[in-house]
Amino acid sequence: MATLFNSIKVGAYDLDHRVVLAPMTRLRTLQPNDIPSPMMADFYGQRASEGGLVIVEAASISAHARSYLGAASFYHDGQHAGWQAITDAVHAKGGRVFLQLIHGGRQSHVEVTGGADPVAPSVVPFDGVALTKDGFVPVSPHRALGIEEIPGIVEDFRAAAARAKKAGFDGVELHAANGYLVDQFIQDGTNRRTDAYGGPIENRARFLREAVEALISVFGADRVGVRISPSGEWGSISDSDPEATFSHVAKVLNDYGIAYLHVIEPRVKGDDTLHAGHPAVAAAYLRPHFTRPIIAAGGFDRDSAMAIVEAGHADLVAFGRHFSSNPDLPYRLQHDLPLTPYVRAAFWGGTEQHYSDFPAYDASPASAPAGADAALDETESA
Template sequence: MAHLFTLKKVGAYTLSHRVVLAPMTRMRTIQPGDIPSPMMADFYGQRASEGGLEIIEGVSISVPARSYLGAASFYHDGQTEGWKAIANAIHAKGGRAFMQLIHGGRQSHVDMTGGVAPVAPSVVPFEGVAFTKDGFVPASPHRALEIEEIPGIIEEFRVAAQRALDAGFDGVELHGANGYLVDQFIQDGTNKRTDAYGGPIENRVRFLREAVEALISVWGADRVGVRISPSGQWGGISDSNPEATFSYVAQVLDGYKLAYLHVIEPRIKGDDTLHEDHPPVAVKYLRPHFSGPIIAAGGFDGASAEAIVAAGDADLVAFGRHFSSNPDLPYRLQHKLPLTPYVRAAFWGGDEKHYSDFPAWSPTLEPTEAE
């Protein structure tokens, strides 16, 4: 673990190690109103470490941007105190917190969007799901955004970024991955527009550019990151030439001198592993195009995380599933201690059980206790 546990400058901050908490939609807000709950503050505070980075779960920027009942959002003042409690819990242990901002686009349902049709760059057949009071249900039919509507959504990203700043966070991450709205604009399987936001890749990244610039206007580039998922399958997304598309995306983002680029390996689809032994590929072809820090995510354990940092293909590694059940994951990885198994049934909503009740390591802890 010689490389994973060394200092790393990431934008405005110097981190003590390279083990990052990945953003995970855990659907633990208080309803109605998507109020961040005390158990969320417990969860994030437990996983904080001195000089460690946590990226906070897909926070919707408006009511029409929502996809999952119980998921996080930040668009009204009543949510502010809950978010401040989360930032404070992380800072109390010397950690850093970036809030991930998201618009779900076509991955939604009218029960979640306030009754309006979900939006997308184009109308393309889609068999995805959203999470409502009735559980996972087929997504509602979506409509194509009119070009004059786009500045309003960009402004919602800016306002949410300002809210995150006011709540005491350390930065923001734009969710440009997993088939949500930003990704829908980037990839030609979902973007069939013929105006300034569609067609050649230069146009398809325009929405990404404008969203990034909105976040930078609040935070400065060195406290803004972007997450992408080249060749990812979540959300029914596709592109005719993903390597060329995302190499260009990396080049564009490199020009902003962002805090980091966060890359989900295509061996992962949401919370599932598609290819158990598939080596990392996305970060390898992106590395020549992005000169700043790269966070790799998706299917890593301690050994493979150390290896990818040692090879120079990534600078940090984000963990989701293993971090969900091991609040002291950096300590366990550093000392090669056993990991408590994660509990998949508790990923998508629930209470404290198998969420904020996992114990930190002790010599008497049996790995099966928290299953």
């Protein structure tokens, strides 16, 4: 029986354990120009472990792809050194590091896109927010992509992957979840197109396929992962038959031979738990359709993470919120040690405080960091 602490081969890499750092948008880049900051290198280096997998927060593939001021991106040469520092920090600890790549689509604002209207497969009005210099504000009205524009976005994914490879990343993960552009194409609540990219799921998955193929052209299939969120609610996303839609997506991705499928369980929305106590269901129904490693994420604690791996529904488990405040989370989980409470107020931007200043486990008595959640909610994980 597999356990959370057994070794496993994921794509091209042999991992020593199955506790993964989930990608989290933390808004700590240096402005202007989204330069990865030294504290980001500290943060990721601290959370790396021998034979462990770190998935770095979503990096926008172009200026037009941005959604949040201060979030990561990788589309110009000035960002290279900052990203190289991050990969060096993870590799120094013996870890593997993938960079998640994203296009925000309609979840954006003209102040962060360089003045261009946000884009989507179709115009479907929704209530969403983007982060600008004025804080979180309603998104700008979006427009439907012309079919002639799509190859340029696919090329942006390829170019960002090439930059990631040059900066030392071991692979890349396509962000096809949480209501961003790839997800907007997949789900019929946001995709009302009648051309080759709309209608039946075979067409709605076309953009996903083209983006995956672009990443594979740079890294090879065994160094590419994909993240999806069946029944996710972030970004007002929806589908009339999510189980059928994402079962098809899993089959498509399985045929490519990618390194892993990363599945967000529907009980969470971004950094919030929607349905405490809801069982993990998405990975279970996708398991028959994807024969390679599945990473499950969303609302896991130690016991439920161990259970889903032992049941065979997932092979690895990604943690966000608990990993944010426990840099040595794999060690703590393996030895059933207490977890430091996370600090929700520091999730979306800030300084090193409650970000890269959390200590590793110390057996001596110590108080939780000031401002930490008063009680650890074991149902929560990003």
